[in-house]
Amino acid sequence: MKKLLTFLLIYLLPNSSLWTADTCSRVAVVNYQEVLVDTNATQKGDGLRYYLEKDLEAKSYLELYQEGNRTRLSNTVIGTLATSMMFSSFFVDKSSPGREALLIGGFSVMVLNFLMAKTLEHKNEGNLERAIEEYNKRNLPRIDYSSDNRFKRDSEMAEDGIYLNVTKEF
Incomplete structure (x- = not known):
């Protein structure tokens, strides 16, 4: 279990750009x-504020x-x-049972926080649309x-699940 967590941390943290949204290349066509x-x-x-300001609801x-x-x-x-x-789990004695609990608990909280933030971001895209x-x-x-059909609305989703989008920028 410790090896898996260590591998995930070492692999995912340097590649955090894989998790970022495609902010620089989103375009809309106007005229x-x-x-x-x-x-x-x-x-x-x-970038669309100039146009959307003309309509109060938009x-x-x-x-x-x-x-x-x-x-x-x-x-x-x-x-x-x-x-x-x-990080505090690294300063606890190796034989202590609290060390593994701190490590697994911290990792779990971090993953849940990330998933909650991404879910809220995904739901918020509907406001722009x-x-x-x-x-x-x-x-x-x-x-x-x-x-770009990266994020489909709930009514368009064929089934529930977790989706991973990997994009490369610039």
Whole structure:
């Protein structure tokens, strides 16, 4: 069990870029021109703000989307707690039963925190799509945006499960 956890930590931490979202390359087509959806990494969806501000309902969905993408204090605190549990296990006596509990507990908390954060991020993508839909109902030029079928809506999913998306950027 210890070898598996060590292998996962050594393998996954350096490759953390595999888990990141595709923020730099998301584009929407407006008037036959490509527009970057995410102008920077902190304000996702800000590239469409110029268009979405014309419709109050679309703007409210965009603001809801951007609010949902902010770093949550709870995720930061839980991640710090999990990391400190794992590191503190290295300072406990090897014969102590608490050492393995700290290591496994910290790793479990870290994985659960990651999965919860990714789930919330996935659910939040629907707000951006709704903002674009609301804009397209009442305004021109139309915004053509698809999320590359990376994340399907719940109604479109064939079955439940865990999905892993691996992308390479730049």
